[in-house]
Amino acid sequence: MEELRGRHGTWRLGPEELRMSFSGGRRVPALLKALGSCTVPLAAVADVDFDRGDRKQGWRMRLRLVEGADPYTGLGAFESEDLTPLLLTGAHDKELIAEYFADQISASARMERETAQRPDPAAVCRGLVARLPFQARTGEGRAVFDGSRVRLSWDGFFASTAKQTEEQREYPLPEIERAAWQPPVDLSEGWLRIVLRGVTIPGATDISHDFFTLATHGVKGNEEALLMAATVNAHLAGAVVGEEDGAGPGPGSGPEAIEAAGGDDAETVFAKIRELGRLREEGLVTDEEFTDKKAELLARI
Template sequence: MGDVLAGIHSTWEFDTDSVLIRFERGIRTPKLFHVLAERRIPYEALSTVELAPGGKRGTVVLRMVPREGADPLLEAADGQLKEASDPYRLVLPAERELLADYYATELRSALGPEAAEPAERHLVEAPAPPLNFKAYDGKASFDGKAVTFRWFWTGASSAKWRAGDQSFNVDELEGLEWRSPEVFNGHLRLRRRSSDGSPAPGGDGVETAADQDPAAVVFGLGYGLVYESLPFAASVLAALRAAEPAMALETAGPGPHHHRAARTEGMERADPADIAERIRHLGELHEAGLLTDDEFSAKKADLLAEL
């Protein structure tokens, strides 16, 4: 197409096989758009294109609808994004409706025969690691190969302190759950595979609360914000989906490393001052009776081993 369509908060640049969305960094632009900056959407990632009146008087909305499973960002969001933060919406003044209709028609003509089918792989790139954000009970980091949770003594539950800081290799994961911080009980939970590499069983259907689960971090007021935690979740999801073919080709043998063993693999040497501070916090928990003598000694040894 080779044309540009400028709207409110973003501009769409049409190419022969994709549309490049450039997001503005204005004060009223959703912060998620600031983080995304720009995204290239291949036409093969689209399911359909819609044109409808905008939410505000005097506007129209041109919206691309991606195929199921084509975009890791929307897959992670799972329908929880507010309309204003939908990166596939272009809001235009109503006087541009004819122009918007023209581009909608052109986009529809570019859709392939598989547009109505779920995508077999991600077709839109996720935000690139390294990424990190602060949750209420810990700091989450992702370097492209492993997700690490480091607990805050001011917010983490005693169950998480007892389990210790966690690190999960991508090939240990079966999936993840992102629950928006804008709703009650927002969290990011990692779904681990069983020891033989197969998806973990559902068990009795009773799930551990996120604040007690060492494979989850919880959000809260000012923590795990959408523009921080959702790109993080999308990046992790994209990495584990990319790892699935390799997992399928593995022959019988040792399964993925346990998360405690993985804690020391692929990570930089810990800061001695940080280790000392965390040991001090462990001592406070021990003195408060939240850790037994054996638990305190074991965790202290784990921390010293990181030096």
């Protein structure tokens, strides 16, 4: 097994997969330390970008995966090429060794794509995110994901009075459409946001009253929040693929499940009504909007 050591970890090239392990040093990105290690099937590697760089910056190697296999893309409006386990960098004096290793990955991946069975993109995603249960902590509180639900708790120093009073909320995985992430920019707060199916947060909502969001302030918890978003989305993708493969839809597994809701989906419908009730109490939904939507949901049971 060939291997290449970079600034923040080591990549090991096997006959069918690329294994990545990350060190725990002070300068290692928090995302990589929280992740620890991960594995990518070579058949899922579409391309390898390699940049020799210069004496100051050194070389950069970045894997590009087949469509739907990278859980760190599409998380929100902001996307960082540096915050991903699919990037390895190193000192300039090792550029020839690193370039040879990149060529080896490309050749091995090309052979695997031609001869091996196409990997399940959702399974590849789950191999690139945190092991469960996973917790991300920020200055406002913490998010915990156990594979079945996400719990947001606001017990940190920066939590608003409203969120401290609320203490926590839980969101079952079937009710979640996706997780979104935004890093802090200048003096603004970053956040991890749980986006529920059929629930829209008004754009004017202050983050201190947004009970779908865990805020980040500066670097504390920012990368762990990114990893949490990627982890939730990877498990959501697995649930969707399971339906397409004939496993059958689970309760509340998508908007279409509510449209055709039967007895098995009643719990999901009632959960949405409860959530609408919370939004009405917080002034984010009018009484008329609540009544109309409640009647619409009840009619679908």
